[in-house]
Amino acid sequence: MSFFKQWGQFMMAGARAHAKWELDVSRTITGDKKRLAILGLLIIPIIIGGVAFADPIVDNLPDVLGGKKAYSPAFYSLGIFLASILIGLGAGLITGCIGAGGGFIIAPALMSAGIKGILAVGTDLFHIFAKAIMGSVIHRKLGNVSVSLALIFLIGAIGGATTGGVINRTLYEINPVLSDAFITTIYVLMLGLLGAYALQDFLKARKSGDSGSAHGGGEGAELGNLPQKLQGMNIPPMVTFDQNLVPGGRRISAIFLVASGFLVGFAAAIMGVGGGFLTFPIFVYVLGVSSMTTVGTDIFQIVFTAGYAAVSQYAIYGFIFYTLAMGMLLGSLLGIQIGAMVTKVVPGITIRGFYAMAVLAGFVNRIFALPGKLGEMEMISISKGTAATLDSIGVWAFFVVIAMFGIWVIGTFVAHIKNLRGVEV
Template sequence: MSVPRKVYEFLKAASVAHARWDYEVSLSIIRNRKKLLILLLMLTPILAGSLLEAASLLGGKEAYAPAYYSTMIFVVSMAIGLAAGLITGCIGAGGGFIITPALMAAGVKGILAVGTDLFHIFAKAIMGTAVHKKLGNVSTKLAVAFLVGSAGGTFIGGALNKGLYNKDPLLSEAFISAVYAILLGFLGFYALIDFLRSRKAPGGGGDAHGGGPSGTPSVALKLQSMNLPPMIQFDEDFVPGGKRISGVVVALGGVVVGILAAIMGVGGGFVTFPMFVYIFGVSSMTTVGTDILQIIFTAGLAAIGQYAIYGYVFYTLAMGMLIGSLFGIQVGALTTKVVKGIHIRGFYAVSIIAGFVNRAATLPKKLTELEVFNIPKPVYSAIETFGNIVFWIVVAAFGIWIFSKFFSNIGSLREEE
């Protein structure tokens, strides 16, 4: 298997793991009346039409567009959360990747989109996993070493984003768009190749979910053989005598996750699972619990410590996305019972590629404004418009398709329930 292919499998597993976490957290919130009541109380000032945009909370709203509250902005945020939830629930992967690009496509500054997405993830994590049963599977030593690294990583990633924004807001926009274009382009085109191959293969068209490796990967065996103190013992309940790995290696992995979380606004959970399983050789059971714990702290540190206190969080958007995603995930998950797996794989590839097209299409304008290139305004404006149209058409088509399948099969879905 080639190196790019291995990277794709790693990122696909990451996307699936994050979607699984998102679904379980959403269920935890929806099935708990107290949490729903708390959420309703949090939404009351927004739904009442507050014009202050939570200015009395951490940070503020001055100078960061859109820096005001309006009903339309809240509706758009709910729509974005709904779309991400539908993708997460139905496809089982990829929904979290489109939130920041979607916010930017809706006109939100990149740094504000990242901070708002992180705050939305943090709020969801706190509400959904504070008493999660799977926290009992946490390896405390692994968690502490990892969180030490991820805390440092959030400061590095946050400082990079803020530094670029303070130097030139256009530079920040171009950087975030480029990061997403590279990631989504890589994931999307590999997913498309997989989809086309699966259509030709006999009996093809399985689901969109990925699996983990069997046994301990060779990379993990090499890392576990390193004797670099402090050594951490884990998986004692699954392997006689347990396994051992250097705390330094785990902390360095945390640094990487923290940087990605703070730069992209994805909470870090999407990389933690495959990193623990594929690179550190940790069992899936231990990984799930540790991943849930680290998302709370990593997303919280990045959202509050690096963005909210500097005014880079738009609270009404965050709450709108939370509401939309909770509903979307449930509808998407139910719809998987009545749609073919091959169609799910196809929409996964198309939705990720649409995000890539959208972010890549903004780069000619931003690079021209930064005086890197000299592209005529009509040309870069046309490219950017094309990218926006493609993105929103794909998102709208996917949403219409899911809801049509859901409502046309609602009778059979009720019987199954």
């Protein structure tokens, strides 16, 4: 099995696990009147403030979202709030309909709309943290949480989140363009690999006539015997887990847990995706933790990792735009519900194709934005006109694909609303 296929399966498994968490959280929030009331109380002041103090909405989308050329969340207009709802809606539709993380498109979408990379990362993290707190399902999964695994994992996660946050802020202080270029490069690599694998998976499924569930099955379940090797290394201190599944439980060195936590925390702070998309495949396919224990422990760690990274690495330095975060939360809750219901009436193969298109659109968006940023830092020679043209192509390609997908999903939902009425997501 090639490295590309292994890495693709690894990331796809994580994207699907994170999407399942998003759907659980969404159902918990929308199915509870008290939680909906709290959400309403948080959003009402934003709407009132927008009506009372909103600046005129300009025609250019980057100016709408990134106006005043500042990273501070002090600037606000009703247009900002509405645009953030649309971004959250798009991400939610992808997550709910495809069953794989749509959160990957949030930071690229914000950056394309004129938001500085560090603010996009901080805001996305805070949005995930707010969603995790409001829709916490920890009490339902506590029986599946390995406290020893979680606590040792969080030691590494806090260290990784701190390191990632310091790197992002240091690069921003050196040069804001350097910060944007760094975050853009990370997304180019991640979206490029995931998009290529998703496209290959779609083409393979279409060729073989497999039109089954878009959510897939046990992607990545055959990644070798790495877990057995790691669990066989007796490097103290050792941590025991899965005692309820295996007589005497399984054991693994705390060193591997701390290292895994560091990687997840680092990715969360650098990319703003919460790190949840890495936890599931690392626990199951690298450390050899059972899926049952992994799900509960992942829910537990997302709250603390995303919360720590959002507050300690970004919020206290002014790198969170709360209006955007609340708008994305509102939009994603709606999008996830609609998307999940549409899967009941759409062939899985169609949805797989749309997912590949969406991820590759994010890849094109970021890779076309990179030359201009490298040119601003004088790392490559490129005219401003050429850089602007490439950036515009990337922005249009991205938003057209996401808009087409959104229109298709919502149109499908409306067309089948009679059939979907009363269907449990």
